[in-house]
Amino acid sequence: MPLKLYFHPLASFCHKALIAFYENDTPFVPHLVDLGEPTARAEFLAVWPIGKFPVLRDEARNETVPESSIIIEYLAQHYPGKARLVPDDADLARNARLRDRFFDLYVHEPMQKIVGDRLRPPGRHDPHGVEHARAQLRVAYDMLEQDMSTRTWALGDDFGMADCAAAPALFYADKVQPLADGHPHVAAYLQRLMQRPSYARVLAEAQPYFALFPSDDSH
Numbered sequence: 001m002p003l004k005l006y007f008h009p010l011a012s013f014c015h016k017a018l019i020a021f022y023e024n025d026t027p028f029v030p031h032l033v034d035l036g037e038p039t040a041r042a043e044f045l046a047v048w049p050i051g052k053f054p055v056l057r058d059e060a061r062n063e064t065v066p067e068s069s070i071i072i073e074y075l076a077q078h079y080p081g082k083a084r085l086v087p088d089d090a091d092l093a094r095n096a097r098l099r100d101r102f103f104d105l106y107v108h109e110p111m112q113k114i115v116g117d118r119l120r121p122p123g124r125h126d127p128h129g130v131e132h133a134r135a136q137l138r139v140a141y142d143m144l145e146q147d148m149s150t151r152t153w154a155l156g157d158d159f160g161m162a163d164c165a166a167a168p169a170l171f172y173a174d175k176v177q178p179l180a181d182g183h184p185h186v187a188a189y190l191q192r193l194m195q196r197p198s199y200a201r202v203l204a205e206a207q208p209y210f211a212l213f214p215s216d217d218s219h
């Protein structure tokens, strides 16, 4: 099996890459990395010293591919399937990348900031940073509410890369800043994403790990 994915089932950016694999039933070997385990951590850092997953290793092409968006692009280029996650049309592809960036930078990263702050030890919290992240999420939610009032998926009718990015970003963002508070179209979009078989499978596989998620600020 030429494709090996370094990942963790709870990790939101790993969800994004897994959706792309499952959309096309692309075969791969899952390699679960426990970053808290020193040997596993050292082995992973030898592959990608930045230490963030997902990372794809393609032995057949002797390529190491980090970054969730780049993994999706790589699969679309070298292991294409029935789901065209990156559109062939250049303008549509640019739009897909813009929406992908939007979800990563303005939903996913603020969500990570809020969740990450819950994991900090007492006295090391960053309330200013968390408030900034919450304000960023509010702006992103408002923009999405308008977009999703007329669309099924992020770009319209076809599920694609931007939806892979949206699913985990909104799933976890909703836990720290609920969408139901004034964003019904985005909340409905999240429901569609969760019911999509590829993401439903990712969530089912993450289920045994959800107890590790810091569900409130008391962590």
Ligand SMILES: N[C@@H](CCC(=O)N[C@@H](CS)C(=O)NCC(=O)O)C(=O)O
Pocket: 011, 012, 013, 014, 035, 051, 052, 053, 054, 066, 067, 068, 069
């Ligand atoms: N830009 C990266 C972000 C990856 C990322 O933040 N991964 C998190 C898990 S969701 C991670 O590896 N965290 C471990 C750490 O920072 O030590 C991508 O798109 O893949």
